[in-house]
Amino acid sequence: MHVILEQIINGLTIGSFYALIALGYSMVYGVLKLINFAHGDFFTLGSYLGYTVLVFGAALLTAHFGLWGALTAALIFAAVSLALVGLIVERLAYRPVYPAGRLPAVVSALGASIFLQNTIMVGWGPRFQAYPSELIPNVHLQIGGIHLSLLQILILVMSFLLMGLLYYIVQKTTFGAAIRATAHDRKTASLMGININKVILFIFTLGPALGAMTGIMVGMYYRQISFTMGWNYGLKAFTASVLGGIGNIPGAMIGGLILGVLEMLGAAYISAAWKDVFVFIILILVLIFRPTGILGEKVAEKV
Amino acid sequence: MAPLLNIEHLSISYGGIQAIKDVSIHLEQGEIVSVLGANGAGKSTLLQAVSGLVPISGGSVVFSSEVLNKVPAYEIVLKGISLSPEGRRVFPTLTVEENLNLGAYTRRKMRDEVRKAKDRVFSLFPILSERRKQLAGTLSGGEQQMLAIGRALMSTPRVLLLDEPSLGLAPILVKQIFDIIAEINAQGTSILLVEQNAHKALGIASRGYVLENGRIVASGPTSSLRSDEKIQEAYLGGAALRKKAAR
Ligand SMILES: Nc1ncnc2c1ncn2[C@@H]1O[C@H](COP(=O)(O)OP(=O)(O)O)[C@@H](O)[C@H]1O
Ligand SMILES: [Mg+2]
Numbered sequence: 001m002h003v004i005l006e007q008i009i010n011g012l013t014i015g016s017f018y019a020l021i022a023l024g025y026s027m028v029y030g031v032l033k034l035i036n037f038a039h040g041d042f043f044t045l046g047s048y049l050g051y052t053v054l055v056f057g058a059a060l061l062t063a064h065f066g067l068w069g070a071l072t073a074a075l076i077f078a079a080v081s082l083a084l085v086g087l088i089v090e091r092l093a094y095r096p097v098y099p100a101g102r103l104p105a106v107v108s109a110l111g112a113s114i115f116l117q118n119t120i121m122v123g124w125g126p127r128f129q130a131y132p133s134e135l136i137p138n139v140h141l142q143i144g145g146i147h148l149s150l151l152q153i154l155i156l157v158m159s160f161l162l163m164g165l166l167y168y169i170v171q172k173t174t175f176g177a178a179i180r181a182t183a184h185d186r187k188t189a190s191l192m193g194i195n196i197n198k199v200i201l202f203i204f205t206l207g208p209a210l211g212a213m214t215g216i217m218v219g220m221y222y223r224q225i226s227f228t229m230g231w232n233y234g235l236k237a238f239t240a241s242v243l244g245g246i247g248n249i250p251g252a253m254i255g256g257l258i259l260g261v262l263e264m265l266g267a268a269y270i271s272a273a274w275k276d277v278f279v280f281i282i283l284i285l286v287l288i289f290r291p292t293g294i295l296g297e298k299v300a301e302k303v
Numbered sequence: 304m305a306p307l308l309n310i311e312h313l314s315i316s317y318g319g320i321q322a323i324k325d326v327s328i329h330l331e332q333g334e335i336v337s338v339l340g341a342n343g344a345g346k347s348t349l350l351q352a353v354s355g356l357v358p359i360s361g362g363s364v365v366f367s368s369e370v371l372n373k374v375p376a377y378e379i380v381l382k383g384i385s386l387s388p389e390g391r392r393v394f395p396t397l398t399v400e401e402n403l404n405l406g407a408y409t410r411r412k413m414r415d416e417v418r419k420a421k422d423r424v425f426s427l428f429p430i431l432s433e434r435r436k437q438l439a440g441t442l443s444g445g446e447q448q449m450l451a452i453g454r455a456l457m458s459t460p461r462v463l464l465l466d467e468p469s470l471g472l473a474p475i476l477v478k479q480i481f482d483i484i485a486e487i488n489a490q491g492t493s494i495l496l497v498e499q500n501a502h503k504a505l506g507i508a509s510r511g512y513v514l515e516n517g518r519i520v521a522s523g524p525t526s527s528l529r530s531d532e533k534i535q536e537a538y539l540g541g542a543a544l545r546k547k548a549a550r
Contacts, residue, residue: 174411177401181394187356188392190376191385193409193458 002145007268008261013152013221015260016159020214021237022244022252023166024207030183030247031203033102037109038089039211040234041116044227045085046078046212047219048124053077054132067135078216079209086208087201089116113230120227128226131219155217162210163253170249179203183247232276236263239283245296254294305368307332307493308353308384308462314361315345315352315517322348324517325362328495330462335484335494337504337525339538340514346497347389349514350464353495354386355379366462381409385460389467391451395440399431402439402450406457416459423490424453427483445476452483462493469500481507501538505529513538 021043028036053061053074061070093112097104139150170176182189182199190196218233219225236259244255259279267275286293306329315323322345330336340346351357353364355376364371366382374382385406393402403424407417425432428449434442439450448468455463465484469477481503488494498504505511505525513521513534521534528534 174401174404174408177397177405178408180397181405184394184396185392187376188388188394189405190356191354191380191388192405192454193377193380194405195375195377 002147003268004265005146007264009146009148009152009156011261011264012257013155013159013260014263015240015257016156016163017214017218017221017233017256018237018240018259019253019256020159020162020210021233022241022256023163023249024211025234025238026241026244026246026249026252027179027203027207029241030249031179031199032094032098032105034094034105034109035238036207037106037234038093038112038116039207040230040232040237041113041120042082042086042089042208042230043211043215043218043233044225044230045116045120045215046082046208047215047225047229048120048129048227049081049212050074050078050216051124051129051131051219051225054135058132058135071135075213075216078212082208082212083205085116086204090200090204117227117230124227126227128224131223131225133220133223136220151220155221158213158217162213166206166210167250167253175202236279239279239286241293242283243286243293245293248293248295251293251295258294305365306330307367308495309365310349310353310362311365312362313349313352313359313364315348315357316360317348317357322517323352326514326517326519327362328512328519328522330493330495332461332493333488333491334510335488335496335508337496337498337508337511338514339498339501339504339511339534341499341537344514345517346514347466348517350386350388350466350495350497353379353384353464380458380460383458383461384464385455385458385462386464387451387455387466387468389470391444391447393439393442393447393450393454395438397439398436399439399442399450400435402454403431403435403457406454409458417457420457420459424456427456427486428453445472445480448472448476448480449483452480452487456487456492460492462495463487465494465496467498467500468496469498469503477503501534502540505539 021039024039024042025036028034054070058070061073065073089112093108094105097108136151136154141148141150170179178189178194179199181192182194182196186196237256240255240259241252243259244251244253259282262282263275263279266278308330310326310328313323313326314321326349328338338346338349348357352359355371355374359372366384369382371379371382403421404417407420410416430446431449431453434446439447442450452465452468468480468484472480477500484494485507496504496508505528508525510523511525511528512519521528521531
């Protein structure tokens with residue numbers, strides 16, 4: 001019983017990574033009907049920027065602001081940098097090709113992804129980088145017989161806070177309603193006085209910023225990062241957003257969490273070696289039997 | 304004094320096809336003006352051009368002495384012109400209240416004004432108040448039309464553009480909607496109404512225009528339009544009546 005609970009908590013941890021990345025895919029898809037292939041690389045780049053701050057700035061930052069200050073600095077630096085990168089990529093790679101239709105934008109997204117991935121490889125080298133592991137005290141807790149690390153608790157708390165914040169913005173504020181309206185019908189949204197370009201800029205800052213913070217959490221959780229990890233996480237997060245109903249914000253969160261839990265349970269009870277296969281079996285099954293995902297509306301018609 | 308809204312020698316084309324040709328229409332403060340026309344005459348194109356949704360290729364749209372030709376759609380509503388589009392176009396996955404809030408998007412910081420506008424909409428359409436937490440997609444056609452008009456009123460426009468508010472509604476609802484349009488006008492909003500339902504549209508307006516293939520072919524006070532034989536023939540069921548008699 002404890003093993004199952006522990007696996008579920010592990011699943012929720014990686015599921016919250018998928019969920020936070022999936023939000024980026026889903027917001028962009030919702031508004032632009034574009035699969036932003038570069039999003040996984042935003043996540044990777046954020047992870048590397050956080051790595052650099054923590055490795056090279058940790059001593060200095062920790063001396064002045066303490067451990068939590070250093071961590072906060074890394075998170076903020078990565079989030080702000082990626083918000084800027086997101087804006088630049090939208091401006092240079094996507095905006096010029098919107099009028100040409102969807103396919104050129106997808107090709108441009110693939111190009112942006114390859115460009116970012118190679119930039120990371122050139123900047124930090126092709127080998128794995130070891131994330132600083134001594135930052136969070138290696139404390140383990142027993143809660144009702146369940147084994148949890150302090151790091152895992154921090155990751156869960158932060159992920160759920162970020163998801164809660166995004167949920168609040170998108171579902172509860174008028175600006176969030178404007179984003180949902182824009183996703184549904186741009187022309188009519190502009191009649192409301194909504195500047196569609198501002199909505200696009202917003203999702204291209206928020207999505208990458210969330211991805212960057214997730215990149216740092218992933219680095220701290222797995223202790224190593226590589227320049228190609230955006231593909232794997234990106235694909236899983238994309239699966240999560242399809243599972244939840246692409247374009248749907250709560251759907252992306254639920255999809256990510258379910259995917260993480262299924263992956264961990266599959267790894268524990270069927271085969272760890274095959275855990276990635278489950279993810280893609282799920283993707284294929286969803287596409288066959290419920291292409292609209294758990295919470296989505298008619299996506300098939302839009303694509 | 305210059306008219307509140309003045310459309311002068313307007314031309315619009317889609318690709319190579321001219322949908323609006325040299326159209327001049329004006330709307331005075333406090334008026335209801337109707338534009339009649341069959342399907343494809345260019346009525347929606349006209350309203351969309353005023354709203355900034357389609358680019359203007361010739362002529363001008365002047366509102367309260369300001370040229371609106373190059374103003375983007377999202378700024379038009381801020382100027383005081385609001386469109387209730389053809390086919391209602393409510394946001395189906397948003398609640399009734401969220402739809403209304405978006406109608407006041409440009410004033411979202413002015414909470415008092417938004418609340419006042421909402422009270423006005425709810426007093427015009429009490430059913431919307433009952434359904435405020437419901438998703439707009441679950442409303443009936445008539446209720447969605449009310450929501451579309453209510454949403455357009457949320458910005459407290461000086462000019463309300465209505466694109467076929469009677470489309471697809473049962474006669475009893477059509478009457479109800481037109482009564483409310485008259486009431487909105489009586490409260491001080493000038494209205495440019497586009498309709499295929501000529502009886503209703505001429506009944507409510509002070510003046511009218513007839514649009515055919517993108518051109519104005521007749522215009523004037525509604526009384527003179529109603530007595531015009533050609534208009535009776537084409538728009539007021541003259542031909543249908545005669546066919547019936549012949550049978
Ligand atoms: N987006 C568009 N692209 C190309 N042609 C259009 C478009 N919208 C309307 N048209 C054409 O313009 C003409 C006028 O259409 P419209 O303004 O919708 O007429 P109405 O509202 O009177 O039915 C029609 O011939 C229609 O086919
Ligand atoms: Mg029309």
